Amino acid sequence: MALEMRTVCERCETGVAAEGVAWICSYECTFCADCTAAMERTCPNCGGELVRRPRRVAT
Numbered sequence: 001m002a003l004e005m006r007t008v009c010e011r012c013e014t015g016v017a018a019e020g021v022a023w024i025c026s027y028e029c030t031f032c033a034d035c036t037a038a039m040e041r042t043c044p045n046c047g048g049e050l051v052r053r054p055r056r057v058a059t
């Protein structure tokens with residue numbers, strides 16, 4: 001099972017594009033900026049800290 005970059009917020013199902021702003025925890029739970037702020041940067045699934053996901057670099 002390969003890990004894939006998720007493109008939907010797990011909380012509100014807003015799309016978070018690969019080149020847009022998204023936040024992830026160490027287990028790759030993925031959230032949009034609004035939800036991350038509302039949850040005070042804490043993952044509701046695992047309790048981990050949410051950090052900004054690096055943007056995919058265009059080449």
Ligand SMILES: [Zn+2]
Pocket residue numbers: 009010011012013014031032033034035036
């Ligand atoms: Zn969201």
Ligand SMILES: [Zn+2]
Pocket residue numbers: 025026027028029043044045046047048
């Ligand atoms: Zn998590």
